[in-house]
Amino acid sequence: MITWQIFLYIISSGMYFSLMALGFGFTLRSVKFFNLAYGGAFLVGGYMMFFFYRSLSIFFPAALLFSIITSGLYLFLCYIFIFRALLRRKAKSLVLLIASFGVLVATSAILGMIFGNQPTFVPRRLSDVGTVNILGATLNTSEFFLIIFAFIIIVTFSYMRFHTRFGRATRAIEDDSEVAELVGIPKDKTISRIFFISGICAGLGGVVEGLNSGLIPASGLFYMLPTIVAAVVGGMQSFWGGILGAFILVIVQQLTIFFFGASWVQAVPFAILIIMLFVRPEGILKR
Amino acid sequence: MSKTGKIVLWVIVLILIVWGIVVMNKKGPAEDALTIKIGFVGPLTGDLANMGENAQAAVGIAVEEINKAGGILGKQIEVVYEDDACTGATGANAVSKLINTDKVVAILGSACSGATLGEAPISEAAKVPQLSFCSTNPTISQAGDYIFRDVPSDLFQAKYAAEYLVKNNKTKVALLTTKNDWGDGLNKAFTEAFAKAGGTIVMTSSFNPDAKDFRTELVKIKAANPDAVYFAGYTDGTITALKQSQELGMTAQFFGADAWDDTKIWSELGTLGNGAMYTVVGTNSSDAFKAKMKAKLGKDDLVYCSNYAYDGVKILAEAMNRANSSNSTAIKDALYKTSYTGGVGSKELSFDVNGDPTSAAYIIKIAKDGKATEMVQ
Numbered sequence: 001m002i003t004w005q006i007f008l009y010i011i012s013s014g015m016y017f018s019l020m021a022l023g024f025g026f027t028l029r030s031v032k033f034f035n036l037a038y039g040g041a042f043l044v045g046g047y048m049m050f051f052f053y054r055s056l057s058i059f060f061p062a063a064l065l066f067s068i069i070t071s072g073l074y075l076f077l078c079y080i081f082i083f084r085a086l087l088r089r090k091a092k093s094l095v096l097l098i099a100s101f102g103v104l105v106a107t108s109a110i111l112g113m114i115f116g117n118q119p120t121f122v123p124r125r126l127s128d129v130g131t132v133n134i135l136g137a138t139l140n141t142s143e144f145f146l147i148i149f150a151f152i153i154i155v156t157f158s159y160m161r162f163h164t165r166f167g168r169a170t171r172a173i174e175d176d177s178e179v180a181e182l183v184g185i186p187k188d189k190t191i192s193r194i195f196f197i198s199g200i201c202a203g204l205g206g207v208v209e210g211l212n213s214g215l216i217p218a219s220g221l222f223y224m225l226p227t228i229v230a231a232v233v234g235g236m237q238s239f240w241g242g243i244l245g246a247f248i249l250v251i252v253q254q255l256t257i258f259f260f261g262a263s264w265v266q267a268v269p270f271a272i273l274i275i276m277l278f279v280r281p282e283g284i285l286k287r
Numbered sequence: 288m289s290k291t292g293k294i295v296l297w298v299i300v301l302i303l304i305v306w307g308i309v310v311m312n313k314k315g316p317a318e319d320a321l322t323i324k325i326g327f328v329g330p331l332t333g334d335l336a337n338m339g340e341n342a343q344a345a346v347g348i349a350v351e352e353i354n355k356a357g358g359i360l361g362k363q364i365e366v367v368y369e370d371d372a373c374t375g376a377t378g379a380n381a382v383s384k385l386i387n388t389d390k391v392v393a394i395l396g397s398a399c400s401g402a403t404l405g406e407a408p409i410s411e412a413a414k415v416p417q418l419s420f421c422s423t424n425p426t427i428s429q430a431g432d433y434i435f436r437d438v439p440s441d442l443f444q445a446k447y448a449a450e451y452l453v454k455n456n457k458t459k460v461a462l463l464t465t466k467n468d469w470g471d472g473l474n475k476a477f478t479e480a481f482a483k484a485g486g487t488i489v490m491t492s493s494f495n496p497d498a499k500d501f502r503t504e505l506v507k508i509k510a511a512n513p514d515a516v517y518f519a520g521y522t523d524g525t526i527t528a529l530k531q532s533q534e535l536g537m538t539a540q541f542f543g544a545d546a547w548d549d550t551k552i553w554s555e556l557g558t559l560g561n562g563a564m565y566t567v568v569g570t571n572s573s574d575a576f577k578a579k580m581k582a583k584l585g586k587d588d589l590v591y592c593s594n595y596a597y598d599g600v601k602i603l604a605e606a607m608n609r610a611n612s613s614n615s616t617a618i619k620d621a622l623y624k625t626s627y628t629g630g631v632g633s634k635e636l637s638f639d640v641n642g643d644p645t646s647a648a649y650i651i652k653i654a655k656d657g658k659a660t661e662m663v664q
Contacts, residue, residue, distance in 0.1 A: 002510050005535075009502050117332050118551070119523050125557045126526070131534045140534050213499040213527045222497070257503040262494040263466065 005137035010254050012143040014247040015150040016208060020223065021230035021242030022154065023201025026194050027075075028236060029174040033093035034228065036100040037078050038202050039220030040107035045071035045203025046210035046219075047111050050122050064207060071203025072196040078103055079195040084188070104220055112217035119214030122207065129211055142211040149204070154243065157197070161239060170194060174237075229269040233276045235283030244284060248272070311387065322365040323358070323613050325603060326385035328378060328396030328406065329596075331370035334496070334521045337551040338398055338590045342420060343368060344583045345593035346395065348576075349600035359607045364600075371397050373521075375405020375468075382406040386413045392613045393418070395599045398592050400424035401468040407434045416606075416619040420599045421592035423545060424472040428641040433619050437595050437602060437636055438568050439647035441469075444544055445476035446484075447649045448517065448566045453484040457514035457540055461490040463504065463528070464519040470496075473519040473544055481517075489513050496521060501528040505535055515540040522549045526556055533559045540564065548591045553654045560654040564662065569633070569650040570594040576631045591632075598630035 020042075027035040048070045052063035082103065086096055123129050132144045139147075161167035169190045172180040181187045205223070209215060226249055234245025253268045276283065327346050330339035346366060354363045367389045371378030378397055385391045386409065394410055394417040397403045403422035410417040411431035419427065419436040428440055452460060460481060464470040474493065481488060489511045492504050505528065508516060516539050520528060525547060532541065543565035553560050570591050581587050602625060607613055610621035626637040639645050652659040 002506050005506050006503060009506075013500075116336075118334070118336050119526070119555075121526075121555060126530050126555060127533075127557050127559045138534055138536065209499075214523065216523075218497075254503055258507065261492055262498065262501070262504045263492075265498065265500075266495055 001136065004135065006254055006258065008134060008137050008139050010247075010250050012139055012147055013250040013254070015147045016205065017226055017230050017246035017250060018243040019146075019150045019153060019201055020205045020227040021234065021246045022157065022239075023198045023205075024227050025231050025236070025239070025242040026170070026198045026201075028231060030170060030177070030191060030194050031083065031087070031096070033096040033100070035075075035083075035198070036097065036221075036224060037075060037103040037107070038100075038198065038227070039224040040078075040104045041071040041075045041199040041202035042206040042209075042223055043107060043111050043215065043217065043220040044074045044206065045199075046122070046206030046215045047115055047120065048203070049207040049210055050115070050120050050215075053122060054124065067207055068200045068203040071206065072199035074107075075195040075199030075202070076192055079192055083195075084191075104224075108217040108220050115217075117216060119216050120210065121214040122210035140212070142208055146208050153201070153204075158239065166190065166193065226269050229273045232283055233272055235285030235287075237282065238285035238287050241283050241285040248284075322363045323360070323607070324365050324367060324389055324391045325600070326369065326382070326389060326391035326394040326396070327366050327596075328369045328371050328381045328385065328394060328402070329398050330373040330402065331368070333372040333374075334523050335373050335398060335546070335549065337522065337588075338421070338546075338549050338592055339370070339373075341580075341584070341588060341590045341593045342398060342596040344580060345597040346600055348579050348583060349597045353600070353604050359604050360611065360613060362613075364604070366395075366600075367391060371399070371402040371406070373397075373399040373402055375401050378402035378406040379409055382409045382417075386410070386415050391415065392607075392615050393603050393618055395420060395596065395603065397422060399467075399469065400427065400472065403427055403434075403436075404430065404468050407431055410434065414619075415615045416603075416622060418599050418603060418622075420596040421545075422469075424468045425476060426468075426472065428643050430642075432642075433615075435622055435638055435642035437599055437632060437644055438545075438592075439644050441472050441544070442476050442480075443647040444566050444568075444649060445473055446480040447647075448542060448544070449477060449480035449484040449486065451566070451651060452481070452515055452517075452542065453486050457542075458486045459489050459513045459515075460486055460542075461508045461511055461513040461516045461539070462488055462492065463501075463508065463516055464491075464493050465496050465521060465524055466493050467496050467521075469521075469546065470519045477517055477519075494520075494524065496524065498524060499527055500531075502531050502535070505532050505537065508539070509535055509537050513539050515542050517542050519544050519546070521546050522552050525552050529556055529563060530559050542566075545591070548652070548659070550588050550590060550659070553659050554657050556654070557657050561656065563654045564651055565659070566649050566651055567591050568595075569648045570631060571634050572631050594630075595632040598627065598632040598636065601630065602627050602636065 024038050045067050049067040052058045052066050130141045131138045132141055169185045172185050230245035230249050231242050235241025256264050256268050329342050350364050350366050369381035371381050398421040400422040403419045407430040411433050416433045421438055423441040425440045425442045464474040518541055541563045545567045547565040548567045580589055606618050606621040606625050610617040623638055628635040637645050651662045653662045
């Protein structure tokens with residue numbers, strides 16, 4: 001009984017971090033840097049959901065759509081105005097990392113000024129988020145729908161990657177961006193689109209978090225750690241790596257809590273990351 | 288940069304350093320200043336920001352009243368407000384600034400036990416009396432000669448909770464406490480008190496203050512089937528955990544401690560919080576005080592710490608009048624002899640040799656539909 005409940009938690013958390021790692025991996029593989037502004041898109045998505053759904057009282061599905069489009073636009077604009085300019089000056093990935101961190105911090109601060117530093121909850125009343133009973137164990141409705149949506153998104157993106165022109169373009173750019181340009185792939189246009197869909201993933205993650213546990217401006221950086229660990233552990237160069245890494249992370253975390261207690265939860269991502277970097281720095285999956 | 292430029296720059300740096308040293312060395316609060324400066328340090332940002340702002344409003348009201356009545360020793364009081372974000376590190380910096388830069392004669396603060404414990408060594412070393420209006424960790428009693436509080440130590444709160452639970456046949460309890468000074472203090476105190484009262488603790492668990500996911504812990508607790516869960520958590524954690532416990536369909540009685548008096552918890556949870564109980568120090572609110580708080584905040588929101596913060600200002604004022612001086616050490620000595628009655632916190636207050644209040648009167652509050660009200664026992 002407990003096992004089944006914990007299993008459901010593993011599935012829902014695993015899908016959540018898979019979504020996060022998936023979006024993060026797009027920019028990691030194509031532009032080859034750890035885009036910490038991804039945390040900013042996470043916050044933007046969540047807070048915009050609060051804004052659209054609570055402040056403007058827009059119908060929930062519409063508010064959801066607007067929020068993730070906004071977060072996608074956010075990363076898109078970051079690329080256009082910040083990262084592209086840096087890339088044109090042949091900036092190294094360290095510089096891009098620092099710039100993205102700056103963007104994240106600025107975004108957190110601005111959102112903190114607008115929405116306050118105390119937790120912001122998206123649902124009007126927390127009791128609005130109902131529960132779903134699955135064969136005796138419960139999940140709340142946002143977790144349940146996340147599992148379904150994340151699955152759909154993963155399937156859609158993998159189809160897009162392997163069966164569309166855009167997907168081929170992304171794979172080419174990941175391989176070797178200079179040759180891709182020579183061969184005629186519109187590098188700039190493709191990368192901007194990659195940032196946009198990356199932002200969508202982060203935004204959706206932010207909305208789910210806003211529904212479940214509330215958002216504080218510091219959440220952006222807080223959730224980047226497990227996202228990065230999932231992406232690195234699973235395999236930075238692989239599309240499926242993020243998903244694998246996410247599930248490994250979640251399983252180890254839940255088992256640790258179950259056997260050792262919640263106090264060790266924070267140490268788990270760090271421990272996994274360090275072990276992985278020693279044993280196999282490129283991650284589990286190669287491609 | 289040219290040679291002249293460099294010389295000019297170094298001269299400016301030298302002037303700044305010398306000026307800085309001179310300012311730093313001006314010893315002690317200017318006793319002949321036109322106002323008496325008191326420092327306030329509390330969680331104005333972070334998890335307990337709601338409580339901090341509430342207390343800040345209460346302090347403002349107390350200061351207005353005192354100043355309108357003529358001030359203390361013929362001078363007006365001025366409060367300098369600083370934020371400690373509920374952490375010892377930020378608090379230590381805030382208190383340092385209050386003592387060294389603002390030259391306050393006394394400090395009112397903090398709310399969070401962790402913050403107070405971080406600030407106390409600095410106030411103690413600088414010989415500036417510090418009166419905490421909400422910190423309940425037992426070790427504060429030994430924090431120093433200059434450290435006072437007008438709320439009792441958690442040794443009493445835990446004992447009261449333990450006895451209440453046993454009296455009401457909740458003899459199997461699971462402990463879930465946050466990992467900070469307040470939570471750890473309660474964990475230890477409750478474990479001892481509950482064993483003494485004859486109960487058994489079926490499980491102990493602690494979590495990081497910024498934890499968001501309690502689900503697995505709660506599943507474990509549910510499986511251990513306790514009568515009650517003694518849950519010491521701050522605002523953010525409590526909201527998330529109680530919500531998740533309802534999703535799991537847990538029927539155990541959730542029992543908390545004084546930090547649950549933050550009205551934000553119950554207003555966010557709504558009906559999800561129904562039935563949760565917690566101990567908190569009783570208050571003696573007057574209608575006048577409640578009305579003034581409502582006017583100042585613009586809403587009906589009163590956290591118990593604010594009553595004690597209000598009283599704290601009045602107690603410091605009375606100590607200064609008794610000592611007939613605004614010298615910090617004189618204030619400290621006078622505090623030990625002060626007996627304050629008619630406050631909105633406790634009906635009467637005097638300090639024992641450790642700087643703790645001599646009596647402790649707790650009440651139990653129960654949450655229903657977005658509000659926590661006192662339970663008649």
